[in-house]
Amino acid sequence: MKSQDIRNTFLNFFEEKKHSIVPSAPMVLKDDPTLMFVNSGMAPFKEFFLGNAQPKNNRLADTQKCLRVSGKHNDLEEVGYDTYHHTLFEMLGNWSFGDYFKKEAIAWAWELLTEKFEIDKDILYVTVFEGSNDDDKLPMDQEAYDFWKALIPEDRILMGNKKDNFWEMGDQGPCGPCSEIHVDIRSAEEKAKVDGKTLVNMDHPQVVEIWNLVFMQYNRKANGSLENLPDKHIDTGMGFERLCMVLQGVQSNYDTDVFTPIIREIETITDKDYGKNEKVDVAIRVISDHVRAVAFSIADGQLPSNTGAGYVIRRILRRAVRYGFTFLDKKEPFIYRLVDVLVNKMGKAFPELKEQRQLIENVIKEEENSFLRTLDQGLLLLDRIITHSNSKEISGNKVFELKDTYGFPEDLTDLILRENGFTYNHDQFNKKLKEQQERGKKASQLKSDDWTVLIDDEEQEFIGYDTLEAQVKITKYRKVTSKKDGEQYQLVFNITPFYAEGGGQVGDKGYLEDAHGDVVYIIDTKRENNVVIHFAKNLPKHINDTLKASVDTKQRYRTECNHTATHLLHQALREVLGTHVEQKGSAVHSKYLRFDFSHFSKLTVEELRDVESFVNRRIEGKLPLKEQRNIPMQKAIDEGAMALFGEKYGDTVRTVRFGQSIELCGGTHVKNTGDIWHFKIVSESAVAAGIRRIEAITSDAVKDFYFENNRAYFEMKDLLNNAKEPVKALQSLQDENTSLKKQVDTLLKEKAKSIKGDLKSELSEVNGVKFLAKKLDLDAAGIKDVCFELGSQFDDLFLLFGAEHNGKAILSCYISKELVASKDLNAGTIVRELGKYIQGGGGGQPFFATAGGKHPNGIDEALNVAIDYIK
Known part of the structure; x- marks a missing residue:
C-alpha cells in the first residue's frame, strides 16, 4: 500500500465514524507561548482540551505536521x-x-489496524498504565485493560510505568493515562530467540510504538496535584512514517516510499550509493529527513534566522549541509535541488509546498551558500590550531569558540581532529556549553500559578472593533514570574475592548479603573489558546467590582494607521512589481510598520517612489473601511480576499476592504484611509533569498519625520551662511573636504611608516613572543595600518597600542593568527578586559580588536598590564 493510500485510508475510516477531517495546522505556533513548534497532533487543539473554545464537531481527525527539535521533545x-x-x-x-472515550478509541484503533490495514494480530502488543505510588497515587487503568482483554490475548497486554503510559501536556494542564500499540516486525528467527514483549519500549528498531491512545481525564495544577476534568477526551497519535514501514513490509522508515524518492535523488546528485557504507547512509538519512523539516517550515512561514524558531530551522539545515560536506563530498549547494522531488511526492496532501516551491528553493540555496562559507573559514582556523598546537589535545575552550563565534559545529571539529590524530578537552567544552545553556534557560524561565477563578464564565467576547471602553468583570487571574519581566499578573475579562497581539499587530495597552478612582495599567495584551489575556504589574484593589477598561486611544489609532497602510502597501507592491509579490510577514506597531514580501531584486528608486505614490493616492482618496465578520472562508476567497502567508484560518473569517484591497484579517483598522494622513517608506532591504523588507511610517510619525527634516534643512542652511543653493554649497564643501582628507591620509601614512621603523626596534621577546605595548600619536585607522604592517613581517607578534583622540581613549590589540591558535589568545577578549581601565568596552576578532572609553588617563595602566597575558 502506497503512503498516499495509507493516509487516505486512515482519514476515510474516521470520516465513516462521523469525524470531521480537518487540514494540518501550520507547524509554527503563534498564540501558544509554551511551544515554538507543533510537536504533537494535539497541539493545535489545546484550546478545545482547555475548554477555551468549542469545535464544530466533537469528533475530529487529521494528519498533522509535527516538528520535534526543541524543548522537552527533541529527537534531532x-x-x-x-x-x-x-x-x-x-x-x-x-x-x-x-x-466517546476509552471503549470506542480502543475498538476503532484495533479495527483499523487489524481489519482495514490487515496487520497480523500476532505481531501487536499493547501497553496499559500500571498506576503509580508517588504523590499522585494513581490507580492502574483497569478500564482500558478490560477493553483490550476482549480483543487481544492477555499475554500481549503489558503494564507500563508513568514515564511511558501517562501523558501530560506540560507542567500544567490536561493529562491522563494512555495505551500504546507496538508492532514487532522482526524475522521469525529473531522472534524465536527473544520474546517481543521484552523489547517493547526498549528502543529496538523493529519493535516500535505506532499508535498512542491518550485518555484525557485529569488536570495538572501548578502545585502538582491532579483534579478530574469536567469532560473526558480522547487524543490519539499514530506515526505515519512508522505505519508505512509496517504496511510496506520494510525494516526502516527510510525504505518506505515516503523517503525513497528523495534518497534516489541524493544518490544521483552525489554519486554515492545508499546501503553500502554506514557513514554515507547516515548522511543520506539526515539530509532526506532534514530537507522535509526545512521545506515545510518555510512553507508554513518560518524562515531561517539567528533567533527563536528561525534559529532552530537554520540549525537543522546546517546539520544537513555539514553531513553532505563531510560524508558525501558536496562542497557546493545541492539540498535545494531535492525540493522538486519532495513537492512531487507530498504536494497533493500538502498544497502549501507547491505554492511556496520557488521560495523554498531560493531560501535553502542561499542558506547553503552562507554556511559553506562559514565551513571554509572554520576549516582554516582549525588547520591553524592543529598546526600550532604543542599537544595532541586541543583546548575545549577553542572548540567552543569555533562553534559559538564562527558557527563551526563541534561534531565536525571532533571528526577532523580525530582524522589528524588529535582530540579535544570535552569537559572544558561541555562546561562552556552548559554555562551558555543555563544562561538561556534562566532568561526564558517562566513560572505560573494556577488560575484563580472569580466568575465561571467560559465565553469571552472581544468588542474592540466597535469601542475602546467597556465595563468589565475579571473572570480569572494568575501570577506569572520570569527573569525577563519579573512578577506580573495575567487577567481575563468577560468582555474586552483590548486587541490581543496577532496577525503581526501589537497588543493594546491601557488601564482599568474602579469606582474609587484606583487605576491598574494594562501593559500588554496577548492571546493564548483562544483566550485574550491582559498583563498588569499588579492586581486591582477591588478585583470583584465592575471595572472600566480603557484602551490607550493614541497608541491604538497609530497602530490602526500602520495596519491599514500594510494592506495598501501589499496592494501597491503587487500593482507596481507584479502579482508574484506575496506577504511573507509583517509587524505593525504604533511607531512604524514592517512588511516582508517575495521579490527577486532590490527595488529601484523609481519603484519605491511609485509604491509610495500608489499608497498615498489611496489615502487621499479617503476610502472607507468595509468589513465582513464571520463569513465563510470559501466565500471570502471567492470574493477576492487574500489569505496571508503562514496564518491559520477557521471556517469563518473576517474580511477587510479598502477600495480594491481586500484581505482576510483579524486586526484593527482606521474607518477611512484619509485618517492615515500620509505614508512614507524609510527603508528597503533584503531579509533572505527572494524576500525583501520595507519599513515605513504613517500619521504622526510622518509629521515628526518631516518636521525633523525641515529643522535639519534650516540648520544646514544656517551653517552654510544661508546659501541660496545649499545643495551646491554642500557639494563644494564635500569636494574640498575630500581633497584635504587625501592630503591628511597621505601625511598620516607617511607618519605611520616612519613610526613603524622605530616600533620594530622597540619589540621585546617575552616567552617566545615579540611584544610591544605603547601609546601612539595616531588615530584608530593609523594604528590599524601599523599593526597590520608589522603583522605582515612577524608570525609571533603581540601588540597593544593606546591613543587619545578628541578627548576619548582608544586601545588596539593585534595578535598574530598563529599565536591565536597556539597560545589560546583572543584579542577581542583582551580588549574587553582592558577596557575597564579606560571606562569603556569593545571587541573584534581574535587577531585584531579595539576598545574605546571616556577615561584617557587609564591608557598607561592598561598598557602596563598587557604583558601579563603572555607571561
Whole structure:
C-alpha cells in the first residue's frame, strides 16, 4: 500500500465514524507561548482540551505536521542514526472532545489496524498504565485493560510505568493515562530467540510504538496535584512514517516510499550509493529527513534566522549541509535541488509546498551558500590550531569558540581532529556549553500559578472593533514570574475592548479603573489558546467590582494607521512589481510598520517612489473601511480576499476592504484611509533569498519625520551662511573636504611608516613572543595600518597600542593568527578586559580588536598590564 493510500485510508475510516477531517495546522505556533513548534497532533487543539473554545464537531481527525527539535521533545541528534526517529513527521490522529472515550478509541484503533490495514494480530502488543505510588497515587487503568482483554490475548497486554503510559501536556494542564500499540516486525528467527514483549519500549528498531491512545481525564495544577476534568477526551497519535514501514513490509522508515524518492535523488546528485557504507547512509538519512523539516517550515512561514524558531530551522539545515560536506563530498549547494522531488511526492496532501516551491528553493540555496562559507573559514582556523598546537589535545575552550563565534559545529571539529590524530578537552567544552545553556534557560524561565477563578464564565467576547471602553468583570487571574519581566499578573475579562497581539499587530495597552478612582495599567495584551489575556504589574484593589477598561486611544489609532497602510502597501507592491509579490510577514506597531514580501531584486528608486505614490493616492482618496465578520472562508476567497502567508484560518473569517484591497484579517483598522494622513517608506532591504523588507511610517510619525527634516534643512542652511543653493554649497564643501582628507591620509601614512621603523626596534621577546605595548600619536585607522604592517613581517607578534583622540581613549590589540591558535589568545577578549581601565568596552576578532572609553588617563595602566597575558 502506497503512503498516499495509507493516509487516505486512515482519514476515510474516521470520516465513516462521523469525524470531521480537518487540514494540518501550520507547524509554527503563534498564540501558544509554551511551544515554538507543533510537536504533537494535539497541539493545535489545546484550546478545545482547555475548554477555551468549542469545535464544530466533537469528533475530529487529521494528519498533522509535527516538528520535534526543541524543548522537552527533541529527537534531532537521533535522526539519521536509527531508522525511525525524525525531525518532521506526520501524526495521524483522531480526537474526541467530551464525546466517546476509552471503549470506542480502543475498538476503532484495533479495527483499523487489524481489519482495514490487515496487520497480523500476532505481531501487536499493547501497553496499559500500571498506576503509580508517588504523590499522585494513581490507580492502574483497569478500564482500558478490560477493553483490550476482549480483543487481544492477555499475554500481549503489558503494564507500563508513568514515564511511558501517562501523558501530560506540560507542567500544567490536561493529562491522563494512555495505551500504546507496538508492532514487532522482526524475522521469525529473531522472534524465536527473544520474546517481543521484552523489547517493547526498549528502543529496538523493529519493535516500535505506532499508535498512542491518550485518555484525557485529569488536570495538572501548578502545585502538582491532579483534579478530574469536567469532560473526558480522547487524543490519539499514530506515526505515519512508522505505519508505512509496517504496511510496506520494510525494516526502516527510510525504505518506505515516503523517503525513497528523495534518497534516489541524493544518490544521483552525489554519486554515492545508499546501503553500502554506514557513514554515507547516515548522511543520506539526515539530509532526506532534514530537507522535509526545512521545506515545510518555510512553507508554513518560518524562515531561517539567528533567533527563536528561525534559529532552530537554520540549525537543522546546517546539520544537513555539514553531513553532505563531510560524508558525501558536496562542497557546493545541492539540498535545494531535492525540493522538486519532495513537492512531487507530498504536494497533493500538502498544497502549501507547491505554492511556496520557488521560495523554498531560493531560501535553502542561499542558506547553503552562507554556511559553506562559514565551513571554509572554520576549516582554516582549525588547520591553524592543529598546526600550532604543542599537544595532541586541543583546548575545549577553542572548540567552543569555533562553534559559538564562527558557527563551526563541534561534531565536525571532533571528526577532523580525530582524522589528524588529535582530540579535544570535552569537559572544558561541555562546561562552556552548559554555562551558555543555563544562561538561556534562566532568561526564558517562566513560572505560573494556577488560575484563580472569580466568575465561571467560559465565553469571552472581544468588542474592540466597535469601542475602546467597556465595563468589565475579571473572570480569572494568575501570577506569572520570569527573569525577563519579573512578577506580573495575567487577567481575563468577560468582555474586552483590548486587541490581543496577532496577525503581526501589537497588543493594546491601557488601564482599568474602579469606582474609587484606583487605576491598574494594562501593559500588554496577548492571546493564548483562544483566550485574550491582559498583563498588569499588579492586581486591582477591588478585583470583584465592575471595572472600566480603557484602551490607550493614541497608541491604538497609530497602530490602526500602520495596519491599514500594510494592506495598501501589499496592494501597491503587487500593482507596481507584479502579482508574484506575496506577504511573507509583517509587524505593525504604533511607531512604524514592517512588511516582508517575495521579490527577486532590490527595488529601484523609481519603484519605491511609485509604491509610495500608489499608497498615498489611496489615502487621499479617503476610502472607507468595509468589513465582513464571520463569513465563510470559501466565500471570502471567492470574493477576492487574500489569505496571508503562514496564518491559520477557521471556517469563518473576517474580511477587510479598502477600495480594491481586500484581505482576510483579524486586526484593527482606521474607518477611512484619509485618517492615515500620509505614508512614507524609510527603508528597503533584503531579509533572505527572494524576500525583501520595507519599513515605513504613517500619521504622526510622518509629521515628526518631516518636521525633523525641515529643522535639519534650516540648520544646514544656517551653517552654510544661508546659501541660496545649499545643495551646491554642500557639494563644494564635500569636494574640498575630500581633497584635504587625501592630503591628511597621505601625511598620516607617511607618519605611520616612519613610526613603524622605530616600533620594530622597540619589540621585546617575552616567552617566545615579540611584544610591544605603547601609546601612539595616531588615530584608530593609523594604528590599524601599523599593526597590520608589522603583522605582515612577524608570525609571533603581540601588540597593544593606546591613543587619545578628541578627548576619548582608544586601545588596539593585534595578535598574530598563529599565536591565536597556539597560545589560546583572543584579542577581542583582551580588549574587553582592558577596557575597564579606560571606562569603556569593545571587541573584534581574535587577531585584531579595539576598545574605546571616556577615561584617557587609564591608557598607561592598561598598557602596563598587557604583558601579563603572555607571561
